[in-house]
Amino acid sequence: MNIASFAPLAVVLPILGAALTFLLIRHSRAQRAVSIALLSLTLALECLLLASAWNSGTAAVTLGGWIPPFGIVMVVDQFSSLMLVVSSAVSLAVLVYATGQGMADGDHDAPVSIFHPTYLILVAGVSNAFLSGDLFNLYVGFEILLTASYVLMTLGGTGPRIRAGVTYVVVSVVSSVLFLIAIAMVYGATGTVNMADLAIKLGELDQGTKTLLHVMLLVAFGIKAAVFPLSFWLPDSYPTAPAPVTAVFAGLLTKVGVYAMVRTETLLFPGDTLNTPLMVVALLTMLVGILGALAQSDIKRLLSFTLVSHIGYMVFGLAMSSVVGLAAAVFYVAHHITIQTSLFLVTGLIERRGGSSSVDRLGGLAKLSPMLALLFFIPGMNLAGIPPFSGFLGKVGLLQAGIQLGTPLAYALVIGGVVTSLLTLLAIARVWNRAFWRRPTDAEHPDPVLLSTPSARVSGPGAKVNDRVTLLPRTMVGSTAGLVVLGVALTVFAGPLFGLSDRAARDMLDRTPYIEAVLGDGTAVPGNTSGGGTR
Amino acid sequence: MSVNLTLLIVMGALYACGIYLILERSLTRVLLGLMLLANATNLLILATGGYAGLAPLFTKGTPAQEYNDPLPQALILTSIVISFAVTAFMLGIIYRTWVLARQDDIQDDVEDLRVAETPSYDAEDDAEVPAETSEFPLTMLGSDGRNVSDHGTPGMDADQEADQPVATLVAGGREMPAEHAAAEEKPGSLNVDPSPEGGGK
Numbered sequence: 001m002n003i004a005s006f007a008p009l010a011v012v013l014p015i016l017g018a019a020l021t022f023l024l025i026r027h028s029r030a031q032r033a034v035s036i037a038l039l040s041l042t043l044a045l046e047c048l049l050l051a052s053a054w055n056s057g058t059a060a061v062t063l064g065g066w067i068p069p070f071g072i073v074m075v076v077d078q079f080s081s082l083m084l085v086v087s088s089a090v091s092l093a094v095l096v097y098a099t100g101q102g103m104a105d106g107d108h109d110a111p112v113s114i115f116h117p118t119y120l121i122l123v124a125g126v127s128n129a130f131l132s133g134d135l136f137n138l139y140v141g142f143e144i145l146l147t148a149s150y151v152l153m154t155l156g157g158t159g160p161r162i163r164a165g166v167t168y169v170v171v172s173v174v175s176s177v178l179f180l181i182a183i184a185m186v187y188g189a190t191g192t193v194n195m196a197d198l199a200i201k202l203g204e205l206d207q208g209t210k211t212l213l214h215v216m217l218l219v220a221f222g223i224k225a226a227v228f229p230l231s232f233w234l235p236d237s238y239p240t241a242p243a244p245v246t247a248v249f250a251g252l253l254t255k256v257g258v259y260a261m262v263r264t265e266t267l268l269f270p271g272d273t274l275n276t277p278l279m280v281v282a283l284l285t286m287l288v289g290i291l292g293a294l295a296q297s298d299i300k301r302l303l304s305f306t307l308v309s310h311i312g313y314m315v316f317g318l319a320m321s322s323v324v325g326l327a328a329a330v331f332y333v334a335h336h337i338t339i340q341t342s343l344f345l346v347t348g349l350i351e352r353r354g355g356s357s358s359v360d361r362l363g364g365l366a367k368l369s370p371m372l373a374l375l376f377f378i379p380g381m382n383l384a385g386i387p388p389f390s391g392f393l394g395k396v397g398l399l400q401a402g403i404q405l406g407t408p409l410a411y412a413l414v415i416g417g418v419v420t421s422l423l424t425l426l427a428i429a430r431v432w433n434r435a436f437w438r439r440p441t442d443a444e445h446p447d448p449v450l451l452s453t454p455s456a457r458v459s460g461p462g463a464k465v466n467d468r469v470t471l472l473p474r475t476m477v478g479s480t481a482g483l484v485v486l487g488v489a490l491t492v493f494a495g496p497l498f499g500l501s502d503r504a505a506r507d508m509l510d511r512t513p514y515i516e517a518v519l520g521d522g523t524a525v526p527g528n529t530s531g532g533g534t535r
Numbered sequence: 536m537s538v539n540l541t542l543l544i545v546m547g548a549l550y551a552c553g554i555y556l557i558l559e560r561s562l563t564r565v566l567l568g569l570m571l572l573a574n575a576t577n578l579l580i581l582a583t584g585g586y587a588g589l590a591p592l593f594t595k596g597t598p599a600q601e602y603n604d605p606l607p608q609a610l611i612l613t614s615i616v617i618s619f620a621v622t623a624f625m626l627g628i629i630y631r632t633w634v635l636a637r638q639d640d641i642q643d644d645v646e647d648l649r650v651a652e653t654p655s656y657d658a659e660d661d662a663e664v665p666a667e668t669s670e671f672p673l674t675m676l677g678s679d680g681r682n683v684s685d686h687g688t689p690g691m692d693a694d695q696e697a698d699q700p701v702a703t704l705v706a707g708g709r710e711m712p713a714e715h716a717a718a719e720e721k722p723g724s725l726n727v728d729p730s731p732e733g734g735g736k
Binding site: 136159160162169177193297 | 557562565569572573576579580582583606607610613614617620621624625628631632635636641642644645647650
């Protein structure tokens with residue numbers, strides 16, 4: 001019996017955890033233990049799934065005993081299992097961080113007891129979306145994670161969170177309705193929602209219908225992935241949520257949208273009909289996002305804009321529909337999930353230590369807390385793409401693929417990618433110079449916490465320490481450091497990871513492994529029109 | 536395949552009303568709009584199932600095409616449950632907005648407004664016009680800080696320049712003396728209002 005048949009457990013275990021933590025809502029210690037234990041178990045299972053996908057290729061699990069085109073299918077291939085492992089590792093780190101914050105703060109800032117069940121439901125939704133081999137089940141996965149995210153976004157129900165939550169909920173619901181309309185039209189046109197079956201049947205439709213369905217799906221996923229003209233909601237809603245929640249949203253939710261776009265482009269609509277518009281959109285996403293980041297003074301908002309901007313890189317890699325480009329995009333998604341989440345976690349620590357997340361109020365943090373400075377510096381440089389780090393490797397892969405493609409638009413995107421990378425460096429360096437490097441007294445409106453610290457230090461033991469100076473809980477720093485180390489590990493093990501992304505990209509562009517895994521060997525797979533397999 | 540025209544017209548009307556309503560600023564109307572959109576989509580899914588047929592319970596001797604397609608109805612059921620959850624949550628949010636702000640409108644983002652109102656003039660970077668040390672002095676920016684005004688044309692009369700000794704510049708949509716603009720970004724200024732507990736909270 002193959003380990004891949006246990007794939008549904010990646011969804012079931014977090015839901016089980018959610019049920020248990022909901023029962024244990026009055027016992028916060030047991031709640032913490034259960035949620036961390038179940039998430040670790042899920043992560044271990046997903047590592048096994050990744051190993052199985054690496055060794056024996058794509059596998060499909062049929063649920064409820066229905067024969068594939070009719071029932072719900074879960075598909076474990078290299079891309080989906082890689083996404084599962086990275087997302088669960090990141091969610092585990094954020095969960096530890098959040099429990100650290102909860103233990104330090106108590107229930108004053110946010111009702112932590114409801115946090116655990118909701119968070120586990122979110123993880124289940126993300127896993128379901130990654131594993132789904134069925135368009136409607138993908139929609140259900142999206143809805144599970146979105147509904148959980150509505151609750152997490154408005155945790156505590158304070159004014160700014162409710163205001164941001166309204167925008168977020170309305171935009172998400174509209175995108176879900178668009179997705180559902182697209183599913184209805186796909187079903188009307190082909191009579192199936194199974195993705196492997198669709199891969200064959202969509203090819204038989206006429207070009208006009210195909211383009212309509214393609215655009216509908218891309219718009220629905222584009223809103224979730226925050227691709228430029230549809231990204232307006234993200235910087236507005238993410239920064240107000242609690243730090244761990246923002247971190248996990250930034251890392252995972254947009255990437256689920258990107259994942260769905262990758263599946264749409266490679267499996268359902270192969271070929272390059274919409275590649276040109278996608279490339280233009282990718283260029284605009286990169287440039288508009290990063291220019292927005294430069295205008296911000298709040299670190300969380302700045303990072304939200306860099307998040308939008310770097311989605312552009314992934315769409316760029318996807319739009320090239322070549323093995324090199326898609327492999328680089330897969331690598332970039334794994335890198336970006338880790339880095340963006342760790343940056344948001346560090347920002348949470350900065351806010352805690354410095355009393356604010358606005359660079360106008362911060363200063364001198366490098367001297368106050370060298371550990372914090374290190375934790376910000378490494379992922380910051382990684383995000384900007386400074387040579388040894390994985391951000392650099394991912395970008396180099398994308399740029400190489402762009403040059404290999406060689407069209408004028410690809411060259412424009414290569415230039416745009418380099419400019420975006422430099423502007424990201426500028427944005428990160430500005431945060432670094434202001435929040436960490438200068439003296440606190442040089443800040444425009446220095447936070448009293450920063451100014452009062454030296455006296456608190458000097459007063460020594462026994463003296464009344466200024467109670468506004470909060471030191472950082474060890475669990476929070478530890479989990480952030482763990483995530484930063486994971487980001488560095490992606491650099492160290494970039495070779496094997498690139499090998500995995502390359503194989504994943506090859507399989508996705510080939511389509512045969514996926515379709516045969518679902519519909520059985522010997523299924524007639526229509527010719528691959530993209531020609532990507534040969535590149 | 537015959538199409539149920541009534542259903543299609545109702546669906547179109549629901550979409551039209553729904554889109555009109557979600558563009559309103561009042562939250563209750565937005566919620567009603569979302570509900571109409573969800574129901575219109577349910578009708579669309581129903582329409583994809585083809586014309587009405589027998590209940591999909593297997594009986595011997597009935598040809599396959601006389602049964603109704605059960606899958607769209609299963610999809611609709613799921614989508615109804617999901618929109619039910621979302622509607623309940625939206626009602627909660629709307630009530631909370633009412634409790635907090637005593638209005639049923641979408642609130643503006645304070646930070647957005649602040650960024651929009653920030654003058655492009657930056658006190659740190661732009662305040663001092665550095666003394667001219669190069670051997671090719673610029674005629675536009677004098678080392679004494681005169682004639683920095685964006686409005687002054689370079690070819691102004693000498694006596695007119697003398698009447699205007701204070702360097703001015705455009706900041707935040709109005710013209711102000713340079714030192715006032717520099718004070719704008721210092722603590723205690725009315726333009727930038729730091730909240731007591733810090734920016735990000």
